[in-house]
Amino acid sequence: MMESRATYAVPAEEFRCTMSVLNSRFIATLAPAFTIEDAKGFIARIRAEFADATHNVPAYLIGGGESVAAHCSDDGEPSGTAGRPALAVLKGSGLGDAAVVITRYFGGTKLGTGGLVRAYQDAVRLVVANAPRAEKRCVHLLLLETPYSFLERLRRLVPSDQGLILEEAFGAQVTMTIQLPVEGLESFQTALSELSNGKLHTEVMETRQVLVQVNL
Numbered sequence: 001m002m003e004s005r006a007t008y009a010v011p012a013e014e015f016r017c018t019m020s021v022l023n024s025r026f027i028a029t030l031a032p033a034f035t036i037e038d039a040k041g042f043i044a045r046i047r048a049e050f051a052d053a054t055h056n057v058p059a060y061l062i063g064g065g066e067s068v069a070a071h072c073s074d075d076g077e078p079s080g081t082a083g084r085p086a087l088a089v090l091k092g093s094g095l096g097d098a099a100v101v102i103t104r105y106f107g108g109t110k111l112g113t114g115g116l117v118r119a120y121q122d123a124v125r126l127v128v129a130n131a132p133r134a135e136k137r138c139v140h141l142l143l144l145e146t147p148y149s150f151l152e153r154l155r156r157l158v159p160s161d162q163g164l165i166l167e168e169a170f171g172a173q174v175t176m177t178i179q180l181p182v183e184g185l186e187s188f189q190t191a192l193s194e195l196s197n198g199k200l201h202t203e204v205m206e207t208r209q210v211l212v213q214v215n216l
Contacts, residue, residue, distance in 0.1 A: 008064035008136055010097040012213045015131035021119045023107025027053075028127035032134075032211070033099035036062055036069060046101040054106040057120060059087040064096025064136065077104075081116035089124040097136065100124055134211040140185055141166075141206040142178040144192075153195055161188040182207065 014031040029046050033039035039060040047056045059072035070091070072083030086102055102123045111119055146154055151174050158165050158176075161184040167177040180188055185204075192200050 008096045009094050009133045010064070010136050010211060011095060012132040012134035012211065015127060017123070017127040017130055019123060019126055020107070021115070021122075022109040022111060024109070024111065024119070025105040025107065026119055026123040027103040027105075028100060028123040029103070030098060030100045030127045030131050032097055033060055033062060034097050036060075036071075038062075039071070039099040042099045043101055046103065050103040053103045055082065055102075055104040057082040057086055057102045057104070058099070059083055059090050059124075060099035061087075061090055061096055068096060077116060077120075078113060081113055082120045085117045085121045086124045089121050090128065093124075093128040095128060095133070098128075100127065132213060134213045136209055137212050138182045139179050139208060139210050140182055140204045141208070142176075142180055142202040143205050144176045144178060144200065144202045145173045146176065146196075146200055147173055150196060150200065154192075157188075157191055157195060161191070163188065177205075178202070179210070 011030050011032045014029065016027065016029045018025065018027045020026070027050065031042050033042055039062060043058040050056055055075045055077055057073065057075045057077065060070070062069040070087060072087040074080070074082045082102070086100060090098060090100060102120055144154070154176065155165065158178055158180075161180060163178050163180040163184065165176055166179055169175040189202060192202065
């Protein structure tokens with residue numbers, strides 16, 4: 001299995017869209033899911049919320065890029081008309097770590113095989129097109145102690161490298177906790193050295209993955 005990309009889009013939050021096709025109502029709910037257990041829990045919750053629905057069709061992708069675990073189910077719809085079309089749209093959306101459930105309330109008119117495929121595809125397209133997105137990024141948590149004389153310049157420097165100041169503790173010096181993209185560490189350290197004439201240094205406390213909302 002190939003290693004997944006360090007950065008890829010994921011749903012920023014749970015999001016829902018509704019549409020109607022020949023009196024049948026389709027409710028697509030999309031959510032971030034970082035493990036198979038997350039996805040299964042989300043699916044169970046949506047099925048409980050819409051327990052009176054005709055169908056609750058799930059699909060999910062765990063991971064991103066070239067390395068994903070995928071699953072779908074037709075949940076009682078004719079074989080191949082619901083889960084696989086929904087999963088195909090999810091795979092083509094550019095999202096990873098995503099789970100979707102398409103809830104259907106039958107409206108009395110049969111849609112036929114082709115109509116069902118289109119309806120489930122369109123429901124997923126609608127929710128992934130409108131849901132807010134975030135990026136899963138690998139970041140360092142940095143610890144930096146600085147004299148007060150450098151504080152304002154550091155407050156301007158950190159955002160220039162796509163960093164974020166998480167905390168400032170004020171004592172004899174200012175202790176800053178900074179979140180910085182992994183790929184920006186070298187340039188930040190160079191700029192920090194230039195700013196302070198080599199007096200300031202950072203310590204990497206932790207490396208982890210976080211969600212950063214993006215505007216598309």
